[in-house]
Amino acid sequence: MLPFFDYIFIKSYREEIRESIDICMEQKPKDMEELIKLLQEMDYEIKRGKYVSLKGRDQKNFLRMRSLGAGYREEDLEKVFSGESAFTPDPKQQRNDENVYVKPEPNVDMLLDIQAMIAKGKGPGYERWAKVHNIKQMAQTLLFLEEHGLRDYDELAEKAKATSERFGEITEKQKALEARLVEIAALKKHIINYSKTKDVYAEYRKSGYSKKFFEEHREAITLCKAAKEAFSKIEGKLPKIKELNQEYSEVLQEKKRTYAEYRQAKQEMKDIQMAKYNVDLFLKFEEQKEQAEKQKTTEQIR
Template identity: 60%
Template sequence: MAATRLIPMHTQKNCSIRKCLKDRTDYAKNDEKTNQGEFVSSYECDPKTVDKEFELSKSQYDLFSSSRRGDIIAYQIRQSFKPGEITPEEANQVGYETAMRWTKGNHAFIVATHIDKAHIHNHIIYNSTSLDNKRKFHNFFLSSIALQKVSDLVCLEHGLSVIKPRRYDEREKRTVYPNRKSIRDKIREDIDLIMTKNPKDMNELLKFLEEMGYEIRRGKHIGVKGEEQKSYIRIDSLGTGYRDKDFEKIFSGEESFNPPPREKQSHRYEKPEKKFDMLIDIQEIIAKGKGPGYERWAKVHNIKQISQTLIYLRDHDIRDMDELAKRAGESSARFTELSQTIKDAEKRLAEIAVLKTHIINYSKTKDVYVAYRKAGYSKQFFEAHREEILLHKAAKEAFGQLEGGVPKLKDLNQEYAELLQKKKDAYAEYRSIKEENKKLQMAKHNLERFLNQQDEEQKEKEKQHNRSGQSL
């Protein structure tokens, strides 16, 4: 099997023809790629001086022809073979025969077989000027297809496999792409990491960011710039949970750091995909008096829906009802499991946030409460420090409900960070499994309705057949 490609080789700006030819041919003849030149062959030229010979022929072409030379100085054919199917010697021979048939022996060429990759491949470079220096090779419409046919014929003669042509819609398409992380996502993740260290104020947060390599622009609106950034990005532009008022509440102890989960945003318009719908019950519609016109529409609609279901089953390699039921059950179970995981994580995150607030309040109001106790629980002292005393009492009450004593703030921060990451990971899978589960359940429903309908029609046909037999 050989995949071929025809590439016109143009002159480059501020570069002579000889220099352009030398650069291209030197790469093809590279000793490390061709086993010290062992797998280099040629026709009507010397591989050592091919660049000079090609240039000379173009100079002579200018003398014979009054037409403009053009900027195409040569053509290259790349011919790649299936790994393990051919030897370097035979690959060079196949390349030579392909070039000879393609040029009909009218153009000089070299064939360089590269063996430095897992797949052996040829670099065939032929002169755009003919051997008589009077004509030039002119590329034509669909020339690559014609070249592929010539290459396939040579491969068949050598007992090699050929590429089976497939329509565009039958070719494998890439459906999984690596996730690209935006600059703002990276800044958010770095801030999330810093907040697990429990900075006491904004200045300490910015100090941590500087230690991570960020440049800080202070002023009315704080901006940060990382190594890959060309300009500063305002922190309050990162969204909910990262605005100035959010950090003020966090550092004052009113709230804990708990940014909402972020979903990847797309600015491209995407046509909404038509969702699976329940099959229409024709008999029920007719019973309501819709008439034969609506009956015909309902039949067409049912056909469309079951067709969509069959396409979905084919794309996901589901061959029978048992497999469909199994996948639908597994998807439903996984969806329920992820939902519960997210709920449990959110519940615990809220508990930790409240507990951290109580620990901070207890620490801040401890001295006031000690003084209040020394004052003999004076009403006057209580009225003067009502808020601090109530906060202290609320913290002590919350601590009394804990089992095993009050945890350390450091341990809570670590648990909070782990739960936050667990929630993010579960939420990412939750979004995809939610859509998959919906499609599987609807496909199962559509197929069951369709099969039941077929059974009912078959039973009705058998009844009519029995009746006709009895009447005879």
């Protein structure tokens, strides 16, 4: 197992692309077209559309340049080519220098922000945090967010809400299907019981509802009454056993299919909620750390 702070900085595809752009920019391309040609020479596949997307040799999916973070988005690079700004390599690659990191713009790239805070904040404070919290879990969280392209906190929060709602909807659907299976099974039982006891009940009625006859045939009469009561609640024609068997089979298949969705939705919700919990936990620690530093500075001024 790699040490935590090394583990979380394992190169992601976005990091590799940023490093490749750094190399290309050293060759002073005059515009975006030249930069793209240089990237193609490095075996990147380019997809053009509303946004430019790249895919490296080992990547499964294309990544948009706009997701690479401040300084590497198309609009940022265009400013470099037009002379409006200078190109600055990704500060995270220089993380050994404590003074290099500059916090990204709000909502630009949550992962880069967190990773840079960790790189900048190594020391007793983070050691205390690591002792209290599961550092392996935090590393897994960062990799999970990277793999799922969740690099913005608001997007993470929205995803957590959406997965929770989806799980709730599928859970309710599962309950409805289960309830229908119970209803069908109960109705089938009533139909069978009625067919077996209707003659006894007819004799009971002919007897003028004799108490003696009832006591002698209590079970059959009780079953028949229960069946008749159940039938009275059904709107329309009473279904046949064959029809109920068919519906039961269909509902059961739907329940099995939905259960697969249920398990998937449950796992997705669990993963996202855990990721959000870990991010919230870390950011809360970082906020407390900053507040403590501000308070210390204020006290020193006094």
